[in-house]
Amino acid sequence: MLNVEVVVVGPLETNCYLVCDGNSCVIIDPGDEAESILNALGNRRALAVIATHLHFDHVGAVKELTEHLGIPFMVHSLDWELKEVFNELAAVWGFTKPELPEPVFISEGLELPLNLRVIHTPGHTPGSISIVGDDFVITGDTLFAGSVGRTDLPGGDMDKLRRSVCRLYRELPDNFIVYPGHGPSTTIGEEKINNLIIPMEVCSDEAGRTGYE
Numbered sequence: 001m002l003n004v005e006v007v008v009v010g011p012l013e014t015n016c017y018l019v020c021d022g023n024s025c026v027i028i029d030p031g032d033e034a035e036s037i038l039n040a041l042g043n044r045r046a047l048a049v050i051a052t053h054l055h056f057d058h059v060g061a062v063k064e065l066t067e068h069l070g071i072p073f074m075v076h077s078l079d080w081e082l083k084e085v086f087n088e089l090a091a092v093w094g095f096t097k098p099e100l101p102e103p104v105f106i107s108e109g110l111e112l113p114l115n116l117r118v119i120h121t122p123g124h125t126p127g128s129i130s131i132v133g134d135d136f137v138i139t140g141d142t143l144f145a146g147s148v149g150r151t152d153l154p155g156g157d158m159d160k161l162r163r164s165v166c167r168l169y170r171e172l173p174d175n176f177i178v179y180p181g182h183g184p185s186t187t188i189g190e191e192k193i194n195n196l197i198i199p200m201e202v203c204s205d206e207a208g209r210t211g212y213e
């Protein structure tokens with residue numbers, strides 16, 4: 001059974017998750033505060049740093065952690081292509097541009113360390129992914145408790161986001177815990193009913209055909 005721990009980091013209060021199987025862990029979305037994350041890791045071994053997407057508030061401590069721990073950084077290639085654009089965004093908002101190491105690219109179907117699985121969930125960004133464990137999903141800024149990620153930033157697409165969230169609803173059991181990039185955890189079943197932006201009722205086939213494809 002995998003164990004999920006959260007460390008809330010940085011000015012945007014990003015949820016950095018440590019997913020561990022005994023003494024082996026992966027670090028997901030280390031947005032800031034490398035030291036707090038290393039403290040939480042303790043004596044356990046980290047296998048990889050994974051980003052759900054490349055926004056600065058999810059990757060600010062990546063370089064420090066990968067260098068310190070000697071482990072790979074993994075991200076979807078569609079977000080890596082927008083690296084410069086996302087860096088500019090950080091600068092515009094008055095944050096430090098993150099320096100990033102060369103990544104290992106992840107894509108749907110690729111098995112991550114600890115048997116974690118990837119679902120490509122574009123919409124908030126083109127390369128946003130959700131990371132699926134045995135009874136939970138880490139959704140980055142795709143799905144929050146009661147809400148979803150914004151789509152007005154570069155590469156954002158509301159129709160794609162709707163389809164991605166609907167896919168999570170369809171493919172994952174209701175009792176799956178949702179660990180989002182910001183704010184409290186929730187469940188798939190709860191969001192299907194009570195999500196204010198994308199509840200299950202907008203996932204009908206008819207709603208699907210109002211898209212642009």
Ligand SMILES: [Zn+2]
Nearest residue numbers: 053055124141
């Ligand atoms: Zn984001």
Ligand SMILES: [Zn+2]
Nearest residue numbers: 055057141181
């Ligand atoms: Zn975020």
